[in-house]
Amino acid sequence: MQLRCVADFKLEQWLKNNTTVKHKEYETKSRPGSKPCVLRCAAASMRGNYPEKEEGYGNQDSYTVEEIEEGVLAGVFDGHGEYGDDCAEFVRDEIGDVLSDKHKEFVDWSDALSETYQTLNKKSHKEKDFDDLLSGTTAVTAYFGEGAIWFANVGDSRAVLGKVDQGGSFSTTPLFVDQTPFRQDERERVRAAGAQVMSYGQRMKGAKEPDSQYWEERADAMGADADAGTYKLVGGEPRVWAPGKEMPGTAFTRSIGDKYGEKVGVIGEPEVLRYELKEGDRFVFMCSDGVHDFITSQRVLNMIIEAGALNPDAPPETALAACRAVVAEAYRLWMTHDIRSDDITIVLVIIDPQ
Structure with missing residues (x-):
């Protein structure tokens, strides 16, 4: 070669x-x-x-x-x-x-x-x-x-x-769809593993966990499934949390590493x-x-x-x-x-x- x-x-x-x-x-x-x-x-x-x-x-x-x-x-x-x-x-x-x-x-x-x-x-x-x-x-x-x-x-x-x-x-x-809690299948998977799906602001304010319809509507309104422009979602995107904890707070549902996140479905x-x-x-x-x-x-x-x-x-x-x-x-x-x-x-x- x-x-x-x-x-x-x-x-x-x-x-x-x-x-x-x-x-x-x-x-x-x-x-x-x-x-x-x-x-x-x-x-x-x-x-x-x-x-x-x-x-x-x-x-x-x-x-x-x-x-x-x-x-x-x-x-x-x-x-x-x-x-x-x-x-x-x-x-x-x-x-x-x-x-x-x-x-x-x-x-x-x-x-x-x-x-x-x-x-x-x-x-x-x-x-x-x-x-x-x-x-x-x-x-x-x-x-x-x-x-x-x-x-x-x-x-x-x-x-x-x-x-x-x-x-x-x-x-x-595109060959893949981003593995984030905006995806219904990924959101349901991490929730089944015990995760709560909330934005950073919602977690810090102690708000109630939104239902799936909330995130579907937010994705449509803010263009989370668009080709670009996800920057405008910063702070408002859904994140993965352990119940009652302020971590791991990942904006994705799969990764290499994130040992704590594995407890709530963040997998490799x-x-x-x-x-x-x-x-x-x-x-x-x-x-x-x-x-x-x-x-x-x-x-x-x-x-x-x-x-x-x-x-x-x-x-x-x-x-x-x-x-x-x-x-x-x-x-x-x-x-x-x-x-x-x-x-x-x-x-x-x-x-x-x-």
């Missing part, structure tokens, strides 16, 4: 000292009857801007792009809590080896991915270097194998597929999807909510096109330029609407048929 890396870049002001990027290129093997392709992988991750924090705090987002057996694994991990950066880095550093081991035990990549996530969750609980009682990470990954992509996800980071039709028009399709078992590659499939991007809180998938698509990254003959830097543009735009929008910004991460995998 070919591998190409591009050095870290610098942007103006905050982005100058707080963003890292990488670029890699791989040639994948194909199944009999399918065509080989080249994967151009780029990533950018920027530390959030938190004026209230002391200088020297870390980026709680991490990402990976690595070769696993004869395929490529890419993923985004958005940490949270006091040890969120440790949790995200732990998953980033461990996932490749664990997945490779699990694939020897479970031949199907879907099973291997599911077991990998759950193994990492258990290993996180036993770590001596950090405490995941109230810390953890999201994890959205894509394994590009022979003729297919296997996706796995816990939390509210996102994976999106981009394709082009015969007329040359591009479109995007991922949703897994196998996608058969088709003619016209051109890219996959994965991102933390630092991106999708403000930027729609369509806008990301536009920036990928504007960077020229979908031209098979384009230089490697075009995929990287697209990631840089997304990070810069997300940061601009955060600082336009707030005095701070979240950590911002995107991984882009361009699929070039040969």
